[in-house]
Amino acid sequence: xxxxxxxxxxxxxxxxxxxxxxxxxxxxxxxxxxxxxxxxxxxxxxxxxxxxxxxxxxxxxxxxxxxxxxxxxxxxxxxxxxxxxxxxxxxxxxxxxxxxxxxxxxxxxxxxxxxxxxxxxxxxxxxxxxxxxxxxxxxxxxxxxxxxxxxxxxxxxxxxxxxxxxxxxxxxxxxxxxxxxxxxxxxxxxxxxxxxxxxxxxxxxxxxxxxxxxxxxxxxxxxxxxxxxxxxxxxxxxxxxxxxxxxxxxxxxxxxxxxxxxxxxxxxxxxxxxxxxxxxxxxxxxxxxxxxxxxxxxxxxxxxxxxxxxxxxxxxxxxxxxxxxxxxx
Numbered sequence: 001x002x003x004x005x006x007x008x009x010x011x012x013x014x015x016x017x018x019x020x021x022x023x024x025x026x027x028x029x030x031x032x033x034x035x036x037x038x039x040x041x042x043x044x045x046x047x048x049x050x051x052x053x054x055x056x057x058x059x060x061x062x063x064x065x066x067x068x069x070x071x072x073x074x075x076x077x078x079x080x081x082x083x084x085x086x087x088x089x090x091x092x093x094x095x096x097x098x099x100x101x102x103x104x105x106x107x108x109x110x111x112x113x114x115x116x117x118x119x120x121x122x123x124x125x126x127x128x129x130x131x132x133x134x135x136x137x138x139x140x141x142x143x144x145x146x147x148x149x150x151x152x153x154x155x156x157x158x159x160x161x162x163x164x165x166x167x168x169x170x171x172x173x174x175x176x177x178x179x180x181x182x183x184x185x186x187x188x189x190x191x192x193x194x195x196x197x198x199x200x201x202x203x204x205x206x207x208x209x210x211x212x213x214x215x216x217x218x219x220x221x222x223x224x225x226x227x228x229x230x231x232x233x234x235x236x237x238x239x240x241x242x243x244x245x246x247x248x249x250x251x252x253x254x255x256x257x258x259x260x261x262x263x264x265x266x267x268x269x270x271x272x273x274x275x276x277x278x279x280x281x282x283x284x285x286x287x288x289x290x291x292x293x294x295x296x297x298x299x300x301x302x303x304x305x306x307x308x309x310x311x312x313x314x315x316x317x318x319x320x321x322x323x324x325x326x327x328x329x
Contacts, residue, residue, distance in 0.1 A: 001323065002315030009034035012049060014053025015329045019056050024027050025088060032087050036119040037316050040307035043182025044119040050325055052116075060241065060257040061085055061115050065324045067092055070243075075104040081085050081114030083258065090117035093263045094126050094134065101132055101265035108120060115138075116256055121173030121304075128169035132320050133266040134162040139235040139247050141256040144177055145226035152217050155247040156181060157234040162301075165278050171301035174205070177219040184210040184219070188276030189319070259296040296298045 012030035020030065033052075037045025055061045065084030069077060076081025077096065081089040093109040117123065117138060127134025140155035156177050163170040179187075179198040186208035187194055197206040199213030199220045206220070208211055214222075221227030239246040242258035270272060286297045311317070 001320045002311075002317055003323070005034055005038055006314050008037060008046065008316055008318070009131070011326055015049075015053060015326065016063075018051065019063060020329075021085075025085065028091065029085055029087050031224075032091070032118065032122055034316070036122065037318065038174070038308055038311045039097070039119075039121075039304045040311070040317075041119045041121070042317070042319070045182065046316075046326065047186065048116075048118060048182065049328070052118075053329060055115065055255075056085075058255075060255055061245040062322070067111065067114075075106050076098050076108045076236070076241075077110070079109060080109045081111050083113055083115060086117040086199065086259075087122075089114040089122050090136075090261065090263070091126065093261070093291065094123040094136065096262055097134075097263040098127060098130055101267045104265050107265045108241070110241035111240040111261045111263070112240070113258050114158045114261055115259065117223055117261065117313055119173070120158035120160045121162075121171050121301075124160040124171045124173060125301075127265050128162040128164040128171060130271070131164050133159065135264040136160045137238060137243075137265075138260060138261040139259055142247050142251040143181055143256075144221060144228075144231060146232070147221060147223065147225035150218060153247075154228060154231040155223075155235055155250075156219065157231050157238070157247075159230070159234060165276065165282075167281065168303055168305050170278070170282070170299050171304065174222070174302070176221055176227050176234070178222055179210075179219070180216075182184070182220070184214055186210075188214060189215055214306065239286060265274035272326075288306045 009030050012028045012033045016026035016029055033045050033049055038134040058324055062083045065082040067079045067081050067089050070080050071078040093111050097107040097109045108321045123136050124134045137157055139157050142152040142155040144152055144156045146153050156175050159173050161172045185231045194208040197208055200216055201212040202216045235247045238260040240259040241262055245258050250259055282299050
């Protein structure tokens with residue numbers, strides 16, 4: 001089932017207004033939720049919206065809250081999200097990092113006491129569309145075992161790196177597990193097998209069954225021990241720079257709220273050489289022979305642009321069960 005972008009956005013906005021969001025906040029939140037689904041990140045668009053509504057009703061997300069500055073040192077600032085909507089806090093902090101970068105060449109904003117920002121890549125696209133390099137990451141509740149361990153002790157801490165490009169921005173948006181929890185739930189709900197192993201079953205065997213992996217809580221980190229180490233240092237950086245909650249602290253509440261995030265912007269040299277070297281890297285990468293006949297090599301963000309174009313032309317693909325649930329909110 002496909003529905004127009006405006007219809008999806010307007011339903012989100014209707015629900016948010018009923019939850020005491022202001023017109024401006026409801027409109028921005030609804031737009032980003034709709035854009036996430038438009039770009040094919042359904043797990044953090046429509047599919048995540050009912051969970052977001054529950055968090056608001058439970059008082060974990062405070063619609064009236066806004067970020068406040070707590071400290072500043074040159075191009076580095078620390079802000080408190082005051083448990084406001086993660087989307088709005090993240091959008092604001094990336095804007096602030098962009099302002100610092102335009103004046104200093106680089107800007108870094110560390111944010112504590114915020115909430116889930118939904119699609120991490122949204123803030124990479126935000127920076128790239130302004131002509132800036134964007135880097136951002138967040139910690140999360142513990143949902144990933146450390147390498148060599150069985151129990152979740154690390155966050156599936158998303159990392160985004162975005163580079164502006166005239167022919168289509170390069171935007172890497174990655175979870176630290178092979179498949180994000182949202183993607184595993186999507187495969188589980190659709191009764192589909194994973195293309196590649198994404199974790200372990202209860203007996204410790206690598207599995208392509210999303211339900212088994214979610215049951216065992218043993219997701220597979222990207223790069224095995226390397227992904228495990230990357231998750232740990234991202235948690236360290238987010239916590240130390242923001243002076244906020246660590247994954248260990250967040251997990252104590254059993255609800256993913258009060259997380260820490262970092263937003264970095266860099267103002268690149270805008271010249272012919274920069275443009276040429278970006279094209280050289282992408283073009284060279286694409287000269288690799290495809291693994292499968294008829295296959296193609298894509299740079300990070302390229303498939304997003306294809307999905308976006310199709311969604312705007314044909315309508316956004318939605319899960320009918322979740323769509324009906326949203327219509328009833």
